Amino acid sequence: MNYDIKLQNVSxxxxxGNSKVKALENLSLEIDHGEIVVFLGPSGSGKTTLLNLVGALENATNGMITIGNKEITQIKRQKQFTYRRETIGFIFQTFNLFPTLSALENVQYVADLAKLKRSKQKAIEALQIVGLGERIRHFPHQLSGGEQQRVAIARALVKDAPIILADEPTGELDFKTGRQILSLLVEQKQTKKTVLLVTHNREISRLAHRVIELQSGQIVADGPPKDGTVSIDNLEW
Ligand SMILES: Nc1ncnc2c1ncn2[C@@H]1O[C@H](COP(=O)(O)OP(=O)(O)O)[C@@H](O)[C@H]1O
Ligand SMILES: [Mg+2]
Structure with a gap:
Protein backbone atom coordinates (compact mmCIF):
# COMPACT_ATOMS: atom_id res chain seq x y z
CA MET A 1 0.00 0.00 0.00
CA ASN A 2 1.06 3.53 -0.74
CA TYR A 3 0.38 6.15 1.91
CA ASP A 4 1.97 9.20 0.32
CA ILE A 5 0.19 12.34 1.50
CA LYS A 6 -0.71 15.01 -1.02
CA LEU A 7 -2.44 18.32 -0.42
CA GLN A 8 -3.46 20.40 -3.41
CA ASN A 9 -4.59 24.00 -2.93
CA VAL A 10 -6.12 23.23 0.44
CA SER A 11 -7.86 26.03 2.35
CA GLY A 17 -20.19 35.18 13.70
CA ASN A 18 -20.30 37.16 10.50
CA SER A 19 -16.60 36.98 9.80
CA LYS A 20 -14.38 34.25 8.45
CA VAL A 21 -11.21 33.07 10.16
CA LYS A 22 -8.63 31.91 7.68
CA ALA A 23 -6.85 28.89 9.23
CA LEU A 24 -5.13 27.53 6.10
CA GLU A 25 -4.75 29.33 2.80
CA ASN A 26 -4.13 27.52 -0.47
CA LEU A 27 -1.67 24.96 0.87
CA SER A 28 0.02 22.44 -1.41
CA LEU A 29 2.55 19.86 -0.28
CA GLU A 30 3.60 16.24 -0.65
CA ILE A 31 4.94 13.90 2.01
CA ASP A 32 6.33 10.50 1.08
CA HIS A 33 5.34 7.38 2.98
CA GLY A 34 7.95 6.80 5.70
CA GLU A 35 9.03 10.44 6.02
CA ILE A 36 9.33 12.17 9.38
CA VAL A 37 8.25 15.77 8.92
CA VAL A 38 8.03 18.55 11.47
CA PHE A 39 5.48 21.35 11.13
CA LEU A 40 6.83 24.44 12.85
CA GLY A 41 4.95 27.65 13.45
CA PRO A 42 3.71 30.05 16.11
CA SER A 43 0.39 29.62 17.86
CA GLY A 44 -2.49 30.22 15.47
CA SER A 45 -0.48 29.48 12.32
CA GLY A 46 -2.69 26.51 11.34
CA LYS A 47 -0.69 23.51 12.57
CA THR A 48 -3.52 21.74 14.38
CA THR A 49 -5.93 22.48 11.54
CA LEU A 50 -3.54 20.84 9.12
CA LEU A 51 -3.31 17.65 11.21
CA ASN A 52 -7.08 17.59 11.63
CA LEU A 53 -7.55 17.75 7.87
CA VAL A 54 -4.99 15.01 7.16
CA GLY A 55 -6.65 12.89 9.87
CA ALA A 56 -10.11 13.63 8.42
CA LEU A 57 -11.35 15.00 11.72
CA GLU A 58 -12.50 18.01 9.74
CA ASN A 59 -13.16 18.75 6.10
CA ALA A 60 -11.27 21.27 4.01
CA THR A 61 -13.21 24.26 2.72
CA ASN A 62 -11.44 24.03 -0.66
CA GLY A 63 -8.84 21.83 -2.28
CA MET A 64 -8.04 18.16 -2.35
CA ILE A 65 -6.21 15.78 0.00
CA THR A 66 -5.15 12.34 -1.19
CA ILE A 67 -3.52 9.52 0.75
CA GLY A 68 -1.90 7.12 -1.69
CA ASN A 69 -4.43 7.16 -4.49
CA LYS A 70 -7.42 7.75 -2.23
CA GLU A 71 -9.12 11.11 -2.00
CA ILE A 72 -10.23 11.77 1.59
CA THR A 73 -11.77 15.22 1.41
CA GLN A 74 -14.96 14.36 -0.43
CA ILE A 75 -15.80 10.98 1.09
CA LYS A 76 -18.73 10.24 3.40
CA ARG A 77 -18.41 10.32 7.18
CA GLN A 78 -18.52 6.54 7.53
CA LYS A 79 -15.62 6.20 5.09
CA GLN A 80 -13.71 8.90 6.93
CA PHE A 81 -14.20 6.90 10.12
CA THR A 82 -12.82 3.78 8.44
CA TYR A 83 -9.91 5.77 7.05
CA ARG A 84 -9.09 7.16 10.52
CA ARG A 85 -9.44 3.76 12.13
CA GLU A 86 -7.16 2.00 9.65
CA THR A 87 -4.68 4.66 8.67
CA ILE A 88 -4.20 7.22 11.42
CA GLY A 89 -2.69 7.19 14.91
CA PHE A 90 -3.31 10.48 16.74
CA ILE A 91 -1.28 11.84 19.65
CA PHE A 92 -2.70 14.98 21.21
CA GLN A 93 -0.95 17.63 23.27
CA THR A 94 -3.15 16.96 26.30
CA PHE A 95 -3.06 13.15 26.03
CA ASN A 96 -6.89 12.75 25.92
CA LEU A 97 -6.92 9.48 27.84
CA PHE A 98 -10.19 8.13 29.23
CA PRO A 99 -9.88 8.87 32.97
CA THR A 100 -11.97 5.86 34.07
CA LEU A 101 -10.04 3.33 31.99
CA SER A 102 -6.70 1.86 33.03
CA ALA A 103 -3.63 2.28 30.82
CA LEU A 104 -4.28 -1.16 29.37
CA GLU A 105 -7.98 -0.47 28.80
CA ASN A 106 -7.21 2.87 27.13
CA VAL A 107 -4.96 1.13 24.61
CA GLN A 108 -7.12 -1.96 24.20
CA TYR A 109 -10.16 0.22 23.50
CA VAL A 110 -8.50 1.58 20.38
CA ALA A 111 -7.35 -1.91 19.37
CA ASP A 112 -10.93 -3.18 19.71
CA LEU A 113 -12.26 -0.25 17.70
CA ALA A 114 -9.82 -1.21 14.96
CA LYS A 115 -11.17 -4.77 15.25
CA LEU A 116 -7.72 -6.23 15.95
CA LYS A 117 -7.52 -9.87 16.93
CA ARG A 118 -5.78 -10.57 20.28
CA SER A 119 -6.39 -6.92 21.14
CA LYS A 120 -5.44 -7.30 24.80
CA GLN A 121 -2.13 -8.95 23.98
CA LYS A 122 -1.39 -6.27 21.38
CA ALA A 123 -2.23 -3.53 23.86
CA ILE A 124 0.14 -5.06 26.43
CA GLU A 125 2.89 -5.25 23.81
CA ALA A 126 2.37 -1.62 22.78
CA LEU A 127 2.62 -0.56 26.44
CA GLN A 128 5.81 -2.59 26.80
CA ILE A 129 7.31 -0.85 23.77
CA VAL A 130 6.78 2.55 25.40
CA GLY A 131 8.25 1.27 28.66
CA LEU A 132 5.04 0.99 30.65
CA GLY A 133 4.79 -2.79 30.90
CA GLU A 134 4.83 -2.57 34.70
CA ARG A 135 2.06 -0.01 34.96
CA ILE A 136 -0.69 -1.33 32.73
CA ARG A 137 -3.28 -1.51 35.53
CA HIS A 138 -2.82 2.10 36.59
CA PHE A 139 -5.41 4.75 35.86
CA PRO A 140 -4.38 8.03 34.20
CA HIS A 141 -4.50 9.98 37.51
CA GLN A 142 -1.99 7.50 38.96
CA LEU A 143 0.49 8.19 36.17
CA SER A 144 2.83 11.14 35.64
CA GLY A 145 2.39 13.40 32.61
CA GLY A 146 5.16 11.60 30.76
CA GLU A 147 3.64 8.22 31.51
CA GLN A 148 0.22 9.39 30.36
CA GLN A 149 1.73 10.62 27.12
CA ARG A 150 3.41 7.24 26.69
CA VAL A 151 0.01 5.59 27.04
CA ALA A 152 -1.22 7.96 24.35
CA ILE A 153 1.66 6.89 22.12
CA ALA A 154 0.95 3.21 22.79
CA ARG A 155 -2.61 3.93 21.74
CA ALA A 156 -1.40 5.45 18.49
CA LEU A 157 1.01 2.57 17.85
CA VAL A 158 -1.18 -0.40 18.76
CA LYS A 159 -3.09 -0.35 15.48
CA ASP A 160 0.14 -0.29 13.53
CA ALA A 161 -1.37 2.57 11.53
CA PRO A 162 0.91 3.83 8.77
CA ILE A 163 0.49 7.53 9.60
CA ILE A 164 1.14 9.05 13.04
CA LEU A 165 -0.10 12.58 13.71
CA ALA A 166 1.46 14.12 16.81
CA ASP A 167 0.22 17.55 17.90
CA GLU A 168 2.76 19.19 20.22
CA PRO A 169 3.18 15.88 22.08
CA THR A 170 5.83 17.27 24.44
CA GLY A 171 3.99 20.49 25.24
CA GLU A 172 2.99 19.42 28.74
CA LEU A 173 6.15 17.53 29.63
CA ASP A 174 9.43 18.33 31.29
CA PHE A 175 12.51 18.33 29.12
CA LYS A 176 13.83 14.87 29.95
CA THR A 177 10.49 13.14 29.46
CA GLY A 178 9.87 15.20 26.34
CA ARG A 179 13.08 13.91 24.87
CA GLN A 180 12.06 10.29 25.55
CA ILE A 181 8.73 10.87 23.85
CA LEU A 182 10.41 12.41 20.79
CA SER A 183 12.81 9.47 20.59
CA LEU A 184 9.90 7.07 20.56
CA LEU A 185 8.32 8.99 17.71
CA VAL A 186 11.48 9.20 15.65
CA GLU A 187 12.05 5.46 16.10
CA GLN A 188 8.84 4.86 14.16
CA LYS A 189 10.88 5.41 11.03
CA GLN A 190 12.23 1.89 11.50
CA THR A 191 8.77 0.45 10.94
CA LYS A 192 8.17 2.63 7.88
CA LYS A 193 5.58 4.84 9.52
CA THR A 194 5.03 8.39 8.36
CA VAL A 195 5.21 10.84 11.27
CA LEU A 196 3.84 14.38 11.14
CA LEU A 197 5.07 16.13 14.27
CA VAL A 198 3.78 19.57 15.18
CA THR A 199 5.74 21.97 17.38
CA HIS A 200 6.15 25.69 17.95
CA ASN A 201 9.70 25.11 19.18
CA ARG A 202 12.46 25.67 16.62
CA GLU A 203 15.00 23.60 18.57
CA ILE A 204 12.68 20.56 18.62
CA SER A 205 12.14 20.93 14.88
CA ARG A 206 15.84 20.13 14.37
CA LEU A 207 15.26 16.42 15.02
CA ALA A 208 13.87 16.09 11.48
CA HIS A 209 15.49 16.30 8.08
CA ARG A 210 12.49 18.18 6.75
CA VAL A 211 10.79 21.10 8.46
CA ILE A 212 7.72 22.79 6.99
CA GLU A 213 7.17 26.22 8.49
CA LEU A 214 3.72 27.72 8.72
CA GLN A 215 2.77 31.32 9.21
CA SER A 216 -0.80 32.63 9.07
CA GLY A 217 -1.98 29.45 7.37
CA GLN A 218 0.65 29.46 4.65
CA ILE A 219 3.91 27.58 4.05
CA VAL A 220 6.84 29.96 4.39
CA ALA A 221 9.67 27.38 4.32
CA ASP A 222 10.08 23.70 3.45
CA GLY A 223 13.46 22.01 3.72
CA PRO A 224 16.16 20.92 6.15
CA PRO A 225 16.15 22.77 9.50
CA LYS A 226 17.88 26.14 9.13
CA ASP A 227 20.44 25.42 11.85
CA GLY A 228 20.95 21.79 10.81
CA THR A 229 19.53 18.46 11.95
CA VAL A 230 20.50 17.32 15.46
CA SER A 231 20.27 13.85 16.98
CA ILE A 232 17.73 13.65 19.80
CA ASP A 233 20.44 13.05 22.40
CA ASN A 234 21.94 16.42 21.57
CA LEU A 235 18.69 18.38 21.43
CA GLU A 236 18.31 21.14 24.04
CA TRP A 237 15.30 23.36 24.51
N1 LIG B 1 -12.94 25.51 15.56
C1 LIG B 1 -12.47 26.73 15.26
N2 LIG B 1 -13.33 27.78 15.12
C2 LIG B 1 -12.87 29.00 14.80
N3 LIG B 1 -11.58 29.29 14.57
C3 LIG B 1 -10.69 28.31 14.69
C4 LIG B 1 -11.08 26.97 15.04
N4 LIG B 1 -9.97 26.19 15.08
C5 LIG B 1 -8.94 27.00 14.78
N5 LIG B 1 -9.37 28.27 14.53
C6 LIG B 1 -8.52 29.42 14.15
O1 LIG B 1 -7.74 29.02 13.03
C7 LIG B 1 -6.41 29.52 13.15
C8 LIG B 1 -5.42 28.36 13.16
O2 LIG B 1 -5.61 27.61 14.35
P1 LIG B 1 -4.78 26.31 14.71
O3 LIG B 1 -4.79 25.40 13.55
O4 LIG B 1 -5.34 25.79 15.98
O5 LIG B 1 -3.32 26.89 14.92
P2 LIG B 1 -2.07 26.30 15.73
O6 LIG B 1 -2.32 24.85 15.98
O7 LIG B 1 -0.89 26.56 14.84
O8 LIG B 1 -1.97 27.08 17.00
C9 LIG B 1 -6.39 30.36 14.42
O9 LIG B 1 -6.63 31.70 14.06
C10 LIG B 1 -7.53 29.79 15.22
O10 LIG B 1 -8.07 30.76 16.09
MG1 LIG C 1 -2.37 23.75 17.78
Missing part, protein backbone atom coordinates in the same frame (compact mmCIF):
# COMPACT_ATOMS: atom_id res chain seq x y z
CA UNK A 12 -9.76 25.96 5.61
CA UNK A 13 -11.96 28.78 6.87
CA UNK A 14 -13.92 28.90 10.09
CA UNK A 15 -17.05 30.99 10.45
CA UNK A 16 -16.92 33.29 13.50
Missing amino acids: KYYAM
Whole structure:
Protein backbone atom coordinates (compact mmCIF):
# COMPACT_ATOMS: atom_id res chain seq x y z
CA MET A 1 0.00 0.00 0.00
CA ASN A 2 1.06 3.53 -0.74
CA TYR A 3 0.38 6.15 1.91
CA ASP A 4 1.97 9.20 0.32
CA ILE A 5 0.19 12.34 1.50
CA LYS A 6 -0.71 15.01 -1.02
CA LEU A 7 -2.44 18.32 -0.42
CA GLN A 8 -3.46 20.40 -3.41
CA ASN A 9 -4.59 24.00 -2.93
CA VAL A 10 -6.12 23.23 0.44
CA SER A 11 -7.86 26.03 2.35
CA LYS A 12 -9.76 25.96 5.61
CA TYR A 13 -11.96 28.78 6.87
CA TYR A 14 -13.92 28.90 10.09
CA ALA A 15 -17.05 30.99 10.45
CA MET A 16 -16.92 33.29 13.50
CA GLY A 17 -20.19 35.18 13.70
CA ASN A 18 -20.30 37.16 10.50
CA SER A 19 -16.60 36.98 9.80
CA LYS A 20 -14.38 34.25 8.45
CA VAL A 21 -11.21 33.07 10.16
CA LYS A 22 -8.63 31.91 7.68
CA ALA A 23 -6.85 28.89 9.23
CA LEU A 24 -5.13 27.53 6.10
CA GLU A 25 -4.75 29.33 2.80
CA ASN A 26 -4.13 27.52 -0.47
CA LEU A 27 -1.67 24.96 0.87
CA SER A 28 0.02 22.44 -1.41
CA LEU A 29 2.55 19.86 -0.28
CA GLU A 30 3.60 16.24 -0.65
CA ILE A 31 4.94 13.90 2.01
CA ASP A 32 6.33 10.50 1.08
CA HIS A 33 5.34 7.38 2.98
CA GLY A 34 7.95 6.80 5.70
CA GLU A 35 9.03 10.44 6.02
CA ILE A 36 9.33 12.17 9.38
CA VAL A 37 8.25 15.77 8.92
CA VAL A 38 8.03 18.55 11.47
CA PHE A 39 5.48 21.35 11.13
CA LEU A 40 6.83 24.44 12.85
CA GLY A 41 4.95 27.65 13.45
CA PRO A 42 3.71 30.05 16.11
CA SER A 43 0.39 29.62 17.86
CA GLY A 44 -2.49 30.22 15.47
CA SER A 45 -0.48 29.48 12.32
CA GLY A 46 -2.69 26.51 11.34
CA LYS A 47 -0.69 23.51 12.57
CA THR A 48 -3.52 21.74 14.38
CA THR A 49 -5.93 22.48 11.54
CA LEU A 50 -3.54 20.84 9.12
CA LEU A 51 -3.31 17.65 11.21
CA ASN A 52 -7.08 17.59 11.63
CA LEU A 53 -7.55 17.75 7.87
CA VAL A 54 -4.99 15.01 7.16
CA GLY A 55 -6.65 12.89 9.87
CA ALA A 56 -10.11 13.63 8.42
CA LEU A 57 -11.35 15.00 11.72
CA GLU A 58 -12.50 18.01 9.74
CA ASN A 59 -13.16 18.75 6.10
CA ALA A 60 -11.27 21.27 4.01
CA THR A 61 -13.21 24.26 2.72
CA ASN A 62 -11.44 24.03 -0.66
CA GLY A 63 -8.84 21.83 -2.28
CA MET A 64 -8.04 18.16 -2.35
CA ILE A 65 -6.21 15.78 0.00
CA THR A 66 -5.15 12.34 -1.19
CA ILE A 67 -3.52 9.52 0.75
CA GLY A 68 -1.90 7.12 -1.69
CA ASN A 69 -4.43 7.16 -4.49
CA LYS A 70 -7.42 7.75 -2.23
CA GLU A 71 -9.12 11.11 -2.00
CA ILE A 72 -10.23 11.77 1.59
CA THR A 73 -11.77 15.22 1.41
CA GLN A 74 -14.96 14.36 -0.43
CA ILE A 75 -15.80 10.98 1.09
CA LYS A 76 -18.73 10.24 3.40
CA ARG A 77 -18.41 10.32 7.18
CA GLN A 78 -18.52 6.54 7.53
CA LYS A 79 -15.62 6.20 5.09
CA GLN A 80 -13.71 8.90 6.93
CA PHE A 81 -14.20 6.90 10.12
CA THR A 82 -12.82 3.78 8.44
CA TYR A 83 -9.91 5.77 7.05
CA ARG A 84 -9.09 7.16 10.52
CA ARG A 85 -9.44 3.76 12.13
CA GLU A 86 -7.16 2.00 9.65
CA THR A 87 -4.68 4.66 8.67
CA ILE A 88 -4.20 7.22 11.42
CA GLY A 89 -2.69 7.19 14.91
CA PHE A 90 -3.31 10.48 16.74
CA ILE A 91 -1.28 11.84 19.65
CA PHE A 92 -2.70 14.98 21.21
CA GLN A 93 -0.95 17.63 23.27
CA THR A 94 -3.15 16.96 26.30
CA PHE A 95 -3.06 13.15 26.03
CA ASN A 96 -6.89 12.75 25.92
CA LEU A 97 -6.92 9.48 27.84
CA PHE A 98 -10.19 8.13 29.23
CA PRO A 99 -9.88 8.87 32.97
CA THR A 100 -11.97 5.86 34.07
CA LEU A 101 -10.04 3.33 31.99
CA SER A 102 -6.70 1.86 33.03
CA ALA A 103 -3.63 2.28 30.82
CA LEU A 104 -4.28 -1.16 29.37
CA GLU A 105 -7.98 -0.47 28.80
CA ASN A 106 -7.21 2.87 27.13
CA VAL A 107 -4.96 1.13 24.61
CA GLN A 108 -7.12 -1.96 24.20
CA TYR A 109 -10.16 0.22 23.50
CA VAL A 110 -8.50 1.58 20.38
CA ALA A 111 -7.35 -1.91 19.37
CA ASP A 112 -10.93 -3.18 19.71
CA LEU A 113 -12.26 -0.25 17.70
CA ALA A 114 -9.82 -1.21 14.96
CA LYS A 115 -11.17 -4.77 15.25
CA LEU A 116 -7.72 -6.23 15.95
CA LYS A 117 -7.52 -9.87 16.93
CA ARG A 118 -5.78 -10.57 20.28
CA SER A 119 -6.39 -6.92 21.14
CA LYS A 120 -5.44 -7.30 24.80
CA GLN A 121 -2.13 -8.95 23.98
CA LYS A 122 -1.39 -6.27 21.38
CA ALA A 123 -2.23 -3.53 23.86
CA ILE A 124 0.14 -5.06 26.43
CA GLU A 125 2.89 -5.25 23.81
CA ALA A 126 2.37 -1.62 22.78
CA LEU A 127 2.62 -0.56 26.44
CA GLN A 128 5.81 -2.59 26.80
CA ILE A 129 7.31 -0.85 23.77
CA VAL A 130 6.78 2.55 25.40
CA GLY A 131 8.25 1.27 28.66
CA LEU A 132 5.04 0.99 30.65
CA GLY A 133 4.79 -2.79 30.90
CA GLU A 134 4.83 -2.57 34.70
CA ARG A 135 2.06 -0.01 34.96
CA ILE A 136 -0.69 -1.33 32.73
CA ARG A 137 -3.28 -1.51 35.53
CA HIS A 138 -2.82 2.10 36.59
CA PHE A 139 -5.41 4.75 35.86
CA PRO A 140 -4.38 8.03 34.20
CA HIS A 141 -4.50 9.98 37.51
CA GLN A 142 -1.99 7.50 38.96
CA LEU A 143 0.49 8.19 36.17
CA SER A 144 2.83 11.14 35.64
CA GLY A 145 2.39 13.40 32.61
CA GLY A 146 5.16 11.60 30.76
CA GLU A 147 3.64 8.22 31.51
CA GLN A 148 0.22 9.39 30.36
CA GLN A 149 1.73 10.62 27.12
CA ARG A 150 3.41 7.24 26.69
CA VAL A 151 0.01 5.59 27.04
CA ALA A 152 -1.22 7.96 24.35
CA ILE A 153 1.66 6.89 22.12
CA ALA A 154 0.95 3.21 22.79
CA ARG A 155 -2.61 3.93 21.74
CA ALA A 156 -1.40 5.45 18.49
CA LEU A 157 1.01 2.57 17.85
CA VAL A 158 -1.18 -0.40 18.76
CA LYS A 159 -3.09 -0.35 15.48
CA ASP A 160 0.14 -0.29 13.53
CA ALA A 161 -1.37 2.57 11.53
CA PRO A 162 0.91 3.83 8.77
CA ILE A 163 0.49 7.53 9.60
CA ILE A 164 1.14 9.05 13.04
CA LEU A 165 -0.10 12.58 13.71
CA ALA A 166 1.46 14.12 16.81
CA ASP A 167 0.22 17.55 17.90
CA GLU A 168 2.76 19.19 20.22
CA PRO A 169 3.18 15.88 22.08
CA THR A 170 5.83 17.27 24.44
CA GLY A 171 3.99 20.49 25.24
CA GLU A 172 2.99 19.42 28.74
CA LEU A 173 6.15 17.53 29.63
CA ASP A 174 9.43 18.33 31.29
CA PHE A 175 12.51 18.33 29.12
CA LYS A 176 13.83 14.87 29.95
CA THR A 177 10.49 13.14 29.46
CA GLY A 178 9.87 15.20 26.34
CA ARG A 179 13.08 13.91 24.87
CA GLN A 180 12.06 10.29 25.55
CA ILE A 181 8.73 10.87 23.85
CA LEU A 182 10.41 12.41 20.79
CA SER A 183 12.81 9.47 20.59
CA LEU A 184 9.90 7.07 20.56
CA LEU A 185 8.32 8.99 17.71
CA VAL A 186 11.48 9.20 15.65
CA GLU A 187 12.05 5.46 16.10
CA GLN A 188 8.84 4.86 14.16
CA LYS A 189 10.88 5.41 11.03
CA GLN A 190 12.23 1.89 11.50
CA THR A 191 8.77 0.45 10.94
CA LYS A 192 8.17 2.63 7.88
CA LYS A 193 5.58 4.84 9.52
CA THR A 194 5.03 8.39 8.36
CA VAL A 195 5.21 10.84 11.27
CA LEU A 196 3.84 14.38 11.14
CA LEU A 197 5.07 16.13 14.27
CA VAL A 198 3.78 19.57 15.18
CA THR A 199 5.74 21.97 17.38
CA HIS A 200 6.15 25.69 17.95
CA ASN A 201 9.70 25.11 19.18
CA ARG A 202 12.46 25.67 16.62
CA GLU A 203 15.00 23.60 18.57
CA ILE A 204 12.68 20.56 18.62
CA SER A 205 12.14 20.93 14.88
CA ARG A 206 15.84 20.13 14.37
CA LEU A 207 15.26 16.42 15.02
CA ALA A 208 13.87 16.09 11.48
CA HIS A 209 15.49 16.30 8.08
CA ARG A 210 12.49 18.18 6.75
CA VAL A 211 10.79 21.10 8.46
CA ILE A 212 7.72 22.79 6.99
CA GLU A 213 7.17 26.22 8.49
CA LEU A 214 3.72 27.72 8.72
CA GLN A 215 2.77 31.32 9.21
CA SER A 216 -0.80 32.63 9.07
CA GLY A 217 -1.98 29.45 7.37
CA GLN A 218 0.65 29.46 4.65
CA ILE A 219 3.91 27.58 4.05
CA VAL A 220 6.84 29.96 4.39
CA ALA A 221 9.67 27.38 4.32
CA ASP A 222 10.08 23.70 3.45
CA GLY A 223 13.46 22.01 3.72
CA PRO A 224 16.16 20.92 6.15
CA PRO A 225 16.15 22.77 9.50
CA LYS A 226 17.88 26.14 9.13
CA ASP A 227 20.44 25.42 11.85
CA GLY A 228 20.95 21.79 10.81
CA THR A 229 19.53 18.46 11.95
CA VAL A 230 20.50 17.32 15.46
CA SER A 231 20.27 13.85 16.98
CA ILE A 232 17.73 13.65 19.80
CA ASP A 233 20.44 13.05 22.40
CA ASN A 234 21.94 16.42 21.57
CA LEU A 235 18.69 18.38 21.43
CA GLU A 236 18.31 21.14 24.04
CA TRP A 237 15.30 23.36 24.51
N1 LIG B 1 -12.94 25.51 15.56
C1 LIG B 1 -12.47 26.73 15.26
N2 LIG B 1 -13.33 27.78 15.12
C2 LIG B 1 -12.87 29.00 14.80
N3 LIG B 1 -11.58 29.29 14.57
C3 LIG B 1 -10.69 28.31 14.69
C4 LIG B 1 -11.08 26.97 15.04
N4 LIG B 1 -9.97 26.19 15.08
C5 LIG B 1 -8.94 27.00 14.78
N5 LIG B 1 -9.37 28.27 14.53
C6 LIG B 1 -8.52 29.42 14.15
O1 LIG B 1 -7.74 29.02 13.03
C7 LIG B 1 -6.41 29.52 13.15
C8 LIG B 1 -5.42 28.36 13.16
O2 LIG B 1 -5.61 27.61 14.35
P1 LIG B 1 -4.78 26.31 14.71
O3 LIG B 1 -4.79 25.40 13.55
O4 LIG B 1 -5.34 25.79 15.98
O5 LIG B 1 -3.32 26.89 14.92
P2 LIG B 1 -2.07 26.30 15.73
O6 LIG B 1 -2.32 24.85 15.98
O7 LIG B 1 -0.89 26.56 14.84
O8 LIG B 1 -1.97 27.08 17.00
C9 LIG B 1 -6.39 30.36 14.42
O9 LIG B 1 -6.63 31.70 14.06
C10 LIG B 1 -7.53 29.79 15.22
O10 LIG B 1 -8.07 30.76 16.09
MG1 LIG C 1 -2.37 23.75 17.78
